Amino acid sequence: MALNGMLPTSDYAEDQPLFHFILTAHVMHRTxxxxAFISSAIPLASTFVLRRATVYPITALLLRSNSTGALVSLGIGGAMTLGRMxxxxxxxxxxxxxxLLRNTGQTQLDDFSAAGLAVGAVLGAVGRGPLPLWRGVVGGAGLGTLAGTLAFVVWKSTLGKKEQ
Known part of the structure; x- marks a missing residue:
């Protein structure tokens, strides 16, 4: 598991290093x-349901909306962790x-989502069209986490059950 390999873990919970970082990063990553789902629904509904004319291609609209949505989500995730803890x-x-680090299902989900984030960031940078680079990278990363999460759900509901 990539998450367990990247982050230090201990044999006992009371010895866990980087605990503030791990929990905060996890919640921010899960938001x-x-x-991305909410940030995708807005431009898609505007374009296809309301039939509004678009200035950008649909990919650029999604990247633009998701770049803002990702930054807002990260802020909300940080605030949620701070408020709860x-x-x-x-x-x-x-x-x-x-x-979190010892939960196999959670680390698998995080691995899928992190892989989606990386691939999405690269694809967003390449396919950003007229958008600034940061919007392509951040928007693609947000969309990638959604794609990775959906891929995990599909994998777990089909192939993942055989592992149990």
């Missing part, structure tokens, strides 16, 4: 596909981080 003891942060 990206939700933001405010005033909590370090052992609670360590325990939650340790459990």
């Amino acid at each position: 990206l596909p939700i933001g 405010w005033g909590r003891e370090d052992i609670e942060w360590k325990d939650r981080s340790w459990r």
Whole structure:
């Protein structure tokens, strides 16, 4: 599992290093596909349901909307973590981080989503059209996390069940 290989984990939760970073990054990463879904629905509905004329091609519209949605999602994820964990003891942060790293299903989902993020960022940079590079990369990364999450759901509902 790539996540376990990249992030240090300990044998016991109370010894977990980087616990603040791990938990915050996890929640922020998990908010990206939700933001991508919402950020994709808006331009798609505007274009296809409301039949509004578009200035950009649909790919550029999606990248533009998702670049904003990704930044908003990251902010919301950070605020959610801060709000939920405010005033909590370090052992609670360590325990939650340790459990995330030890949960096979969660690390598989994170791996799929992270792979989608990387591929999406590259594809967004290449296919951004008239958009600035940062919009292509960030928008593609957001869309990639959604694609990775959906790929995980399909994989888990078909091939992943054979592993159990």
